[in-house]
Amino acid sequence: MSDHLLVATRKGLFTLERKRSGWTANLIGFAGIPVTNALRDNGTIYTALKHGHFGPKLHRSDDDGESWRALAPPAFPADAAGAPSLFQIWSLDTGGRHHPDRLWIGAIPAGLFRSDDRGESWQFVASLWNVPERARWFGGGYDAAGIHSVSPDPRDADRVFIAISCGGVWETRDDGASWSVLGKGLFAPYVPPEQAEDSAIQDPHRVVRCAAAPDVMWMQHHAGIYRSADAGAHWTRLSLPCDDFGFAVVAHPRDAQTAWFVPAIKDEIRMPRDGAFGVTRTNDGGKTWQVMREGLPQRDAYDLIYRHGLDVDESGERLAMGSTTGALWTSENSGARWQLVNAHLPPIYAVRFV
Amino acid sequence: MAEVHFTSHLRNLVPDGPLSASGATVGEALTNLLAVQPHVRGYVLDDRGALRQHVCIFADGERLSRDSALSRRIGPDSKLYIMQALSGG
Numbered sequence: 001m002s003d004h005l006l007v008a009t010r011k012g013l014f015t016l017e018r019k020r021s022g023w024t025a026n027l028i029g030f031a032g033i034p035v036t037n038a039l040r041d042n043g044t045i046y047t048a049l050k051h052g053h054f055g056p057k058l059h060r061s062d063d064d065g066e067s068w069r070a071l072a073p074p075a076f077p078a079d080a081a082g083a084p085s086l087f088q089i090w091s092l093d094t095g096g097r098h099h100p101d102r103l104w105i106g107a108i109p110a111g112l113f114r115s116d117d118r119g120e121s122w123q124f125v126a127s128l129w130n131v132p133e134r135a136r137w138f139g140g141g142y143d144a145a146g147i148h149s150v151s152p153d154p155r156d157a158d159r160v161f162i163a164i165s166c167g168g169v170w171e172t173r174d175d176g177a178s179w180s181v182l183g184k185g186l187f188a189p190y191v192p193p194e195q196a197e198d199s200a201i202q203d204p205h206r207v208v209r210c211a212a213a214p215d216v217m218w219m220q221h222h223a224g225i226y227r228s229a230d231a232g233a234h235w236t237r238l239s240l241p242c243d244d245f246g247f248a249v250v251a252h253p254r255d256a257q258t259a260w261f262v263p264a265i266k267d268e269i270r271m272p273r274d275g276a277f278g279v280t281r282t283n284d285g286g287k288t289w290q291v292m293r294e295g296l297p298q299r300d301a302y303d304l305i306y307r308h309g310l311d312v313d314e315s316g317e318r319l320a321m322g323s324t325t326g327a328l329w330t331s332e333n334s335g336a337r338w339q340l341v342n343a344h345l346p347p348i349y350a351v352r353f354v
Numbered sequence: 355m356a357e358v359h360f361t362s363h364l365r366n367l368v369p370d371g372p373l374s375a376s377g378a379t380v381g382e383a384l385t386n387l388l389a390v391q392p393h394v395r396g397y398v399l400d401d402r403g404a405l406r407q408h409v410c411i412f413a414d415g416e417r418l419s420r421d422s423a424l425s426r427r428i429g430p431d432s433k434l435y436i437m438q439a440l441s442g443g
Contacts, residue, residue, distance in 0.1 A: 191437065192412050
């Protein structure tokens with residue numbers, strides 16, 4: 001199990017370390033500055049910042065936060081259609097096992113950027129920006145559309161899956177030279193009815209895949225929870241006994257039938273029903289669900305877990321989640337019971353086992 | 355008369371089911387509609403009469419850009435959808 005966690009918050013980057021006495025949180029950098037995401041890869045921590053006045057920035061540390069070095073953040077090229085400016089680095093992911101020096105950034109506006117030198121330089125993926133369907137994308141969560149999920153296929157060096165709010169789910173099979181929109185079966189009740197099945201306007205809040213069975217993907221959509229067994233081509237909406245609105249989802253790393261979500265009342269309310277906070281889990285591919293509440297507040301709780309605010313470690317046993325109200329919990333037994341680590345952190349954007 | 359649908363997020367302000375509004379543009383139709391539903395005005399338009407930043411209008415299936423939405427010409431059989439942007443969290 002992983003004993004370390006990165007926690008990206010509204011006011012700095014924290015690490016959590018599990019010691020004999022339990023988990024302890026430490027602020028390791030960027031006090032007071034919004035950290036929109038963070039990643040530890042091959043001994044390096046990458047931290048994406050969004051200064052309130054001074055825009056998005058990117059830093060790296062090779063000594064676990066003792067010292068930091070600023071990297072040039074990705075930028076839209078001057079000739080990119082629409083003359084966009086980088087508003088936020090939303091997702092930060094590795095290139096997967098085929099590309100050990102590669103990093104991916106998903107941005108707002110919905111630009112995709114690739115580095116093949118561990119963040120020293122960034123290439124704009126113009127082929128995605130130039131798809132004609134982009135004219136139909138629109139903002140979800142922010143004013144402009146954004147990329148929050150980037151998932152390289154562990155079986156195929158040239159295949160990468162991404163998800164856009166609100167622009168649907170997309171795949172390249174030629175290492176980014178061209179892109180296809182996927183997502184048959186998704187349904188958007190927030191547009192005029194004749195457009196509800198348009199793949200390019202769907203709002204997948206977050207999409208993850210099972211590491212051991214990469215064709216199995218789970219999606220928390222703006223309107224419902226979906227599963228795909230063919231790497232995102234077709235999706236089935238799952239029926240839950242509780243609210244099926246939310247942002248976060250994680251997949252069990254080995255068991256393709258198991259995933260976790262964090263429900264809230266849809267979509268204009270976005271808080272736990274009756275102030276009682278829970279996590280939902282299925283162990284059978286979405287046929288049945290458990291709502292797990294032990295250790296979580298069951299009254300007066302208004303916590304919401306953002307897209308990157310829930311993680312599971314390589315064991316599939318240990319989970320962590322951080323909320324918009326600055327509470328952070330861990331579980332040692334697949335979510336059956338939770339322990340509060342800290343109730344007073346800044347609002348949490350992302351947690352990640354390292 | 356154009357048919358006007360409002361987002362369910364405004365259901366406690368606007369009756370369920372489409373409303374009707376006359377006008378040669380989206381802005382005229384909205385003005386006429388909001389004259390009889392004045393309590394909705396501040397939810398759709400800002401204090402300067404511009405479309406609110408997180409309100410989006412579809413006319414006959416086309417999502418209108420915020421800058422030009424109100425001047426978009428419509429016909430008597432047009433269908434308007436007044437939707438919210440999926441912002442927040």
